[in-house]
Amino acid sequence: xxxxxxxxxxxxxxxxxxxxxxxxxxxxxxxxxxxxxxxxxxxxxxxxxxxxxxxxxxxxxxxxxxxxxxxxxxxxxxxxxxxxxxxxxxxxxxxxxxxxxxxxxxxxxxxxxxxxxxxxxxxxxxxxxxxxxxxxxxxxxxxxxxxxxxxxx
Amino acid sequence: xxxxxxxxxxxxxxxxxxxxxxxxxxxxxxxxxxxxxxxxxxxxxxxxxxxxxxxxxxxxxxxxxxxxxxxxxxxxxxxxxxxxxxxxxxxxxxxxxxxxxxxxxxxxxxxxxxxxxxxxxxxxxxxxxxxxxxxxxxxxxxxxxxxxxxxxxxxxxxxxxxxxxxxxxxxxxxxxxxxxxxxxxxxxxxxxxxxxxxxxxxxxxxxxxxxxxxxxxxxxxxxxxxxxxxxxxxxxxxxxx
Numbered sequence: 001x002x003x004x005x006x007x008x009x010x011x012x013x014x015x016x017x018x019x020x021x022x023x024x025x026x027x028x029x030x031x032x033x034x035x036x037x038x039x040x041x042x043x044x045x046x047x048x049x050x051x052x053x054x055x056x057x058x059x060x061x062x063x064x065x066x067x068x069x070x071x072x073x074x075x076x077x078x079x080x081x082x083x084x085x086x087x088x089x090x091x092x093x094x095x096x097x098x099x100x101x102x103x104x105x106x107x108x109x110x111x112x113x114x115x116x117x118x119x120x121x122x123x124x125x126x127x128x129x130x131x132x133x134x135x136x137x138x139x140x141x142x143x144x145x146x147x148x149x150x151x152x153x
Numbered sequence: 154x155x156x157x158x159x160x161x162x163x164x165x166x167x168x169x170x171x172x173x174x175x176x177x178x179x180x181x182x183x184x185x186x187x188x189x190x191x192x193x194x195x196x197x198x199x200x201x202x203x204x205x206x207x208x209x210x211x212x213x214x215x216x217x218x219x220x221x222x223x224x225x226x227x228x229x230x231x232x233x234x235x236x237x238x239x240x241x242x243x244x245x246x247x248x249x250x251x252x253x254x255x256x257x258x259x260x261x262x263x264x265x266x267x268x269x270x271x272x273x274x275x276x277x278x279x280x281x282x283x284x285x286x287x288x289x290x291x292x293x294x295x296x297x298x299x300x301x302x303x304x305x306x307x308x309x310x311x312x313x314x315x316x317x318x319x320x321x322x323x324x325x326x327x328x329x330x331x332x333x334x335x336x337x338x339x340x341x342x343x344x345x346x347x348x349x350x351x352x353x354x355x356x357x358x359x360x361x362x363x364x365x366x367x368x369x370x371x372x373x374x375x376x377x378x379x380x381x382x383x384x385x386x387x388x389x390x391x392x393x394x
Contacts, residue, residue: 115165
């Protein structure tokens with residue numbers, strides 16, 4: 001939560017942190033090609049709604065929702081990595097396509113939980129759902145990935 | 154192999170630290186205006202006179218666009234192009250040229266696009282009001298395609314005013330309502346007139362329209378600026394006497 005005596009420099013510090021955290025989180029939702037655009041939109045919104053953000057317990061989660069709602073184009077296929085990265089060591093080759101094949105709510109939940117370290121409560125705010133629903137998305141998404149990749153852990 | 158959770162974390166690390174490479178192959182067709190721009194470095198917070206503004210940095214990825222946005226003064230007037238260095242600190246932007254070089258208040262300062270207007274001049278230096286600092290107002294026009302067809306040969310223009318808000322946002326208010334708000338996403342701002350001694354003519358693109366804002370029943374449009382807000386070389390066009 002932002003401080004109640006929240007000044008310009010505090011907002012600037014918050015926005016800098018938000019830029020990097022939101023970018024990482026939103027890659028799982030909108031893909032790497034459009035992530036910078038939607039982060040910019042979210043921070044533009046934040047700049048004009050500072051008092052509203054100040055009152056929130058989880059402004060980052062709310063900004064995630066703002067960014068998603070500002071994402072105008074419907075994208076059926078997203079890229080999680082740029083084309084120049086074709087293979088990563090110690091990562092199942094099928095992980096990226098398996099993630100992309102998940103329903104969006106599960107993909108985003110798994111990405112936020114394991115890729116970004118968000119709690120289920122934070123994910124719930126970001127997705128605008130109950131915490132138990134967010135937990136279900138995470139566990140189902142992980143189960144689908146394990147089944148697709150044929151791994152146990 | 155690590156656990157699936159650990160692999161997802163590593164994947165997110167790689168994605169978060171990756172930078173997109175610009176396209177190297179020339180386009181096989183005329184790309185839409187929306188496609189011509191890619192945001193590569195997006196948000197920088199500017200503190201100017203105690204006002205925080207958010208700006209986006211747009212980079213052209215195609216040569217045809219880069220050449221299209223080259224700044225050229227009108228053919229019917231004589232202008233002298235002055236190269237200068239712009240230094241931007243938290244509270245002010247300063248040029249290393251001033252009145253002894255012929256610079257006057259109101260002159261536009263350009264990099265990839267218009268990035269500011271000279272506010273005050275001294276003999277060998279000038280202060281610049283960056284777009285994003287409150288109070289700047291210029292006449293401008295938005296161009297928009299006549300048709301949604303792939304081959305967008307015709308573009309129309311509606312004039313209006315670009316100004317900055319106290320929050321540092323840049324807003325375009327058209328003189329008449331724009332016919333198709335959806336098409337505004339691909340519009341351009343073309344500066345057409347400015348303050349005393351200003352050259353803002355000549356197809357100077359300063360940004361794209363981000364979204365409409367409705368206040369008291371009238372609609373304005375938030376503009377996402379082009380041009381970077383870091384120190385660097387800039388161009389100034391000085392009108393010959």
